[in-house]
Amino acid sequence: MPEKDLNPLFLDTLKDIYYAEKQIYKSLPKMAKAAQSDQLRAAFEKHHDETEGHIDRLEQIFELLGKPARGKKCDAIEGILDEGKEVMDEYEDTPALDAGLLAAAQAVEHYEISRYGTLKAWADKLSMKEAVGLLDQTLAEEKKTDETLTKIAVSAVNAEAA
Numbered sequence: 001m002p003e004k005d006l007n008p009l010f011l012d013t014l015k016d017i018y019y020a021e022k023q024i025y026k027s028l029p030k031m032a033k034a035a036q037s038d039q040l041r042a043a044f045e046k047h048h049d050e051t052e053g054h055i056d057r058l059e060q061i062f063e064l065l066g067k068p069a070r071g072k073k074c075d076a077i078e079g080i081l082d083e084g085k086e087v088m089d090e091y092e093d094t095p096a097l098d099a100g101l102l103a104a105a106q107a108v109e110h111y112e113i114s115r116y117g118t119l120k121a122w123a124d125k126l127s128m129k130e131a132v133g134l135l136d137q138t139l140a141e142e143k144k145t146d147e148t149l150t151k152i153a154v155s156a157v158n159a160e161a162a
């Protein structure tokens with residue numbers, strides 16, 4: 001793909017994830033409040049702080065591009081977060097609530113991992129070294145969060161089985 005085609009696509013996708021991160025930032029405190037397990041609540045609170053950093057790194061990339069930091073409505077994240085809200089409503093005060101929250105949160109992380117993986121590859125192709133570094137830092141935190149959520153899910157399942 002010629003670079004002139006990849007540049008607008010990179011910017012568009014950056015706007016998509018910028019919008020998504022802001023929605024995620026708003027949702028995480030609600031998920032933390034809903035969580036029954038202390039471990040899960042702590043994971044959501046920690047990731048809320050990290051998400052602030054993700055937004056900041058994206059703003060740095062907009063600056064590198066000389067473009068204003070602006071989001072573009074992302075239907076995918078709206079859908080994923082709506083499902084999370086549904087779980088919170090429908091499974092409130094039930095033993096399945098945390099399992100539902102975990103599943104919803106992992107869907108969010110997988111979306112982010114997919115987006116950041118793509119953006120990092122495109123930034124590399126566009127020889128945007130600084131952006132590659134910033135995207136890689138966030139990608140590592142998203143992956144780590146996903147792993148933490150998997151561990152919490154597995155230990156909860158084990159505890160229930162015992």
Ligand SMILES: [Fe+2]
Pocket residue numbers: 021024051054112142
């Ligand atoms: Fe993020």
Ligand SMILES: [Fe+2]
Pocket residue numbers: 047108109112142145
């Ligand atoms: Fe995340």
